[in-house]
Amino acid sequence: MEGNSIIAPLSRVATADSRELDRVCEEVAVSLRAAGTEPPYQLTSANFASDPFLICADRYWRLRFLDRPTVRTAAECARWLQAHGPGREDTIGQTHYTEIEEKWALGYAFITRDSEESPAEIADACGDIVGSADTAYFAALYHAGKLRANFRFDELHGFLESSLLALAAGPHRDGPLFTALRAFAACGSRRLTAEHAADLLDHAWFSPQRTxxxxxxxxxxxxxxxxxxxxxxxxxxxxxxxxxxxxxNHIFVFRLATGLHMCQEHDAALEAVDLALALLPAMGSRGSHKQLQEQYLARRELILEGRLRAAETASHRRRWEEQNATYRKVEAQLNAATSHLITMITVFLAAIAFILSTIQLTYGGDLPLGDRMRLILGEGAVMLGFSGLLILGTHLLLRYRERPEPPKSGPD
Known part of the structure; x- marks a missing residue:
């Protein structure tokens, strides 16, 4: 058969040479596409790094999706995978099949996200798709992946909850990947509650079947x-x-860098994003290297900018604390000096008032000397008590003013 002759180089290519492997797989995929022939072989693994038959099939369907980025193409890809994918009779085969299915549906959605289909186009294509839950599931993942890549939260929620294509996925709707997509839509939507989003997110995250x-x-x-x-x-x-x-997994490391950045742990975030960039090239063209690299570099710039702002803020805060400490010290000295001055003035005024008030008692009047002395002593005691109260009140007032302000909480 013509297809068998086209794929012959796949059996001879050296898998240890990644560049040669990539070149041969690409050439065979282009030849199959030009001949109008789907890959005529069975997949036996989910090894996207060194399995030439899987890599070739991946390149072939990539070309098909770039040519016609529609759910109809997704349905055709799903049917081919069902017929030629790894056997699903055992746990290993099912794991390999699921890995390929999810990687293809979401990966092809990412690279064709600029060609979103309208609800009317999706509905028109459903007649050829909804007969099989597996096929509908793959096609639904593909379209949902586009909406996710474009951050169309409310449109994604509406599609997953009410579209005939999504409903036709049947039991797959209860799976962790479908639930994760619903959680993504809920997390970004302003129309759905945070509690609903958190519940979906936890169900997907803690699922034993999560991938x-x-x-x-x-x-x-x-x-x-x-x-x-x-x-x-x-x-x-x-x-x-x-x-x-x-x-x-460079994407998980990148998400870690994002989380650290949001927590203002800039040094750790910079280390994580640099690691993500270092891991990225090993993924080759399959991972849309250029697009992801631009995204990672943009985050790195934000981290560096945040790191610089944090350093500047810390420097300003230190200077402010030093100036505030100096101000408090000078204020305390002024308050102490004021307290002493007020004490002296109070005593001085009390003494003058006492002298003036006792002159009349001393040099005038008809009171006996004993009575005069008692009046003078009583008036002196009143003056002394009044002065003491005035000095004590002044001291307490100034002491209250000297209390340091509580530290302010909040981000730097």
């Missing part, structure tokens, strides 16, 4: 969500969990 793509969408949902308390901390912690489980 790396489920985790990716959950982290993407947290990063793109409408702002809520402790958003950065939640994204940071969950991204760190994902990056620990899949340390070679």
């Amino acid at each position: 790396p793509h489920t985790v990716d969408i959950c982290l993407n949902a947290l990063a793109a969500a409408a702002p809520f308390p402790a958003q950065g901390e939640l994204l940071r912690d969950r991204a760190r969990e994902a990056a620990t489980q899949w340390p070679e």
Whole structure:
């Protein structure tokens, strides 16, 4: 058969040479596309790094989607995968099949996100798709992936909840990936409650059947969500969990950098985004290297800018604290000097008042000497008590003014 002759180079290519492997797979995929022939072989793995047959099939369907980025093409791809994908009779085969299915549906959606189909076009295509839940699921993932890539939260919510194509996915709707997409829509929407979004997100995140793509969408949902308390901390912690489980996944490391940046942990965020950039090239063209690299570099610039602002803010705060401490010291000295001065003035005025008031008693009047002395002593005691109260009140007032202000809380 013509298809078998076209794919012959795949059996001879050296898988250790990544450049040669990439070149041969691309050439075979282009030849199959030109001949109008789908890849005529069975897939046996989900190894996108060194399986020439999987890489070739991936390139072939990439060309098909770039040529016709529609749910009809997604349905055709789903049917081919159902017929030629890894066997699903055991756990390993099912895992490989699911990995390819999710990677293709969401990956092809990302690279064709600029060609969104209208609800009318989706409805028109449903007649050829909804007969199979597996086919409808793949096509629904593809269109939902476009809406997700374009951050069309409310449109994504409407599509997942009411579109005939999404409803035709049947039991797949209860799976963690579908739930993660619903959570993404809810997190970004201003029409849905935060509680509803959090519930969907937790169901997807803690599902025993979650896949790396489920985790990716959950982290993407947290990063793109409408702002809520402790958003950065939640994204940071969950991204760190994902990056620990899949340390070679550059997207998870990038999400960790985003979470750290939101928490203003700039040094750690810079280290994480640099690691994400270092991991990115190993993914090749399949991962849309250029688009992701631009996204990572843009985040890196934001981290550097935030790091610089944080350093400037810290410097300003230190100077302000030093100036405030100096001001408080001078204020305390002035208050102490004022207290002493007021004490002296009070005593001086009291003494004058006492002298003036006792002159009349001393040199005038007909009172006996004993009575005069008692009046003078009584008046002196009153003056002394009044002066003491005045001095004590002044001291307490100035002491209250010297109390330091409580430190202000809030971000630097």
